[in-house]
Amino acid sequence: MPDAPAPVPSRAVGLTRIVVGLSVITVLVHTYLLGISAGRTSLIDYFGYFTNLTSLLTSALLLVSGAIALRGRRHPLWLSYGRGVAVTCMLLVAVIYNLIVPGTGSAPAWVSAVLHAVFPLLVALDWPLIRDRPPLAWRHLWVVTVYPLVWIVVVLIRGATDGWVPYGFLLPSHGPAVLAAHVAGLLAALLALGALVWLASRYRLVRRKQLGP
Secondary structure, three states, X not given: OOOOOOOOOOHHHHHHHHHHHHHHHHHHHHHHHHHHHOOOOOHHHHOOOHHHXXXXXXXXXXXXXXXXXXXXXXXXXXXXXXXXXXXXXXXHHHHHHHHHOOOOOOOOHHHHHHHHHHHHHHHHHHHHHOOOOOOOOHHHHHHHHHHXXXXXXXXXXXXXXXOOOOOHHHOHHHOHHHHHHHHHHHHHXXXXXXXXXXXXXXXXXXXXXXXXX
8 A cells, every 4th residue: 555654674674774875875875085186176066966965875774764763663654755766766877877978087096887787786675675664655756856856957057057066968959859869768767677676565575574673
């Protein structure tokens, strides 16, 4: 039933999520410090990249989820939807980087592997394997577009004002029609991936007794 209370996750699940979240944040901090040594000091530019910002926000959700699990508490409904959005966005990161623009970027190869493959895979597996969230309501699928739309608007405004964009396909020089097509394609991909995540929330791949405190 959509919007039903989520089962209580185990403390082992909570600890694992905290370790993964802290590890990814450490990777992000390390990569930012590497950028400083190369003259890239702007924190705003660093988190202007969708991969970096989404990884940070997803890690924060993992930390919150883990802390709640360690206390033996039930996850609030907003956190389940937040995690659903995060999983969707991390899947988008993996699909675009690995299938459409593989090998781009200036980060070390191991950092790209962690942020574009390992981390998305972990959160994607966590979603169906550990069922500590209720089936998400289809009427709320639209929420997967809110955060990416805000990010796109900010990027387009920056591109039109100071000329900085994180990815070449969002350059203002492409013109309004091409930019609109790129944005529409991203939103369509988000909704398709979100539908898969919402669908996966309806299946239980681990017995409920394994989720107990």
